[in-house]
Amino acid sequence: MFDMDGTLVDLAAPPSELAELRAEVRALAERERVALDHFGIFPMYRALCVAGRGADEARELLDQYEVRWARTSARPLVSPYRLAGFLSSSSAALVTSNGRACVAALRDGGLLPDGFLVEVTRDDCAHLKPHPEPVRRAVAVLDEAAPSGALTADDLVLFVGDSDADRLAVDAYRRTRDAPLLRFLRVSPADGSPDPVDVATGSVG
Numbered sequence: 001m002f003d004m005d006g007t008l009v010d011l012a013a014p015p016s017e018l019a020e021l022r023a024e025v026r027a028l029a030e031r032e033r034v035a036l037d038h039f040g041i042f043p044m045y046r047a048l049c050v051a052g053r054g055a056d057e058a059r060e061l062l063d064q065y066e067v068r069w070a071r072t073s074a075r076p077l078v079s080p081y082r083l084a085g086f087l088s089s090s091s092a093a094l095v096t097s098n099g100r101a102c103v104a105a106l107r108d109g110g111l112l113p114d115g116f117l118v119e120v121t122r123d124d125c126a127h128l129k130p131h132p133e134p135v136r137r138a139v140a141v142l143d144e145a146a147p148s149g150a151l152t153a154d155d156l157v158l159f160v161g162d163s164d165a166d167r168l169a170v171d172a173y174r175r176t177r178d179a180p181l182l183r184f185l186r187v188s189p190a191d192g193s194p195d196p197v198d199v200a201t202g203s204v205g
């Protein structure tokens with residue numbers, strides 16, 4: 001399983017546009033009188049979803065910015081060609097808090113290959129990481145692909161990600177089910193740490 005932004009691709013949102021989006025989502029929450037305890041973009045989006053107010057409008061805003069970044073500033077952190085090779089020989093899931101439109105725009109730009117067994121995006125989930133739902137949805141598809149119809153506690157699945165939200169989602173999932181044996185591996189390829197594909201294949205000790 002792979003996180004996307006910061007792991008396979010860097011959307012490289014310009015700080016000024018990130019601040020602009022944050023301000024727009026915050027203004028929306030205030031208009032909708034949704035109480036906020038955190039001013040990060042995804043936490044504010046989560047609060048709107050939980051309140052059931054303004055979520056559609058927030059999703060449109062997020063999509064609009066993410067697609068722009070996918071087309072203008074994004075860069076691959078893993079060679080798309082290498083990743084395509086890996087995906088052709090392995091069952092892998094993409095588990096991202098970005099929207100499906102952003103994933104599609106990255107793919108159109110040749111920054112993200114096809115070949116994931118399943119892609120779990122913001123649009124597929126009621127709750128984003130660090131909630132376990134996105135991980136659970138990905139595991140459900142990996143279960144179906146397992147020869148016996150379900151992964152067991154002996155099946156090792158790696159989650160390669162760059163953030164605390166990824167790690168916490170894995171921890172939360174593990175508290176609900178002990179299969180498969182899910183391990184979190186942190187990378188920060190933007191800072192020169194190992195290539196996520198090397199990490200996933202165990203070729204980094």
Ligand SMILES: [Mg+2]
Binds near residue numbers: 007
């Ligand atoms: Mg990330």
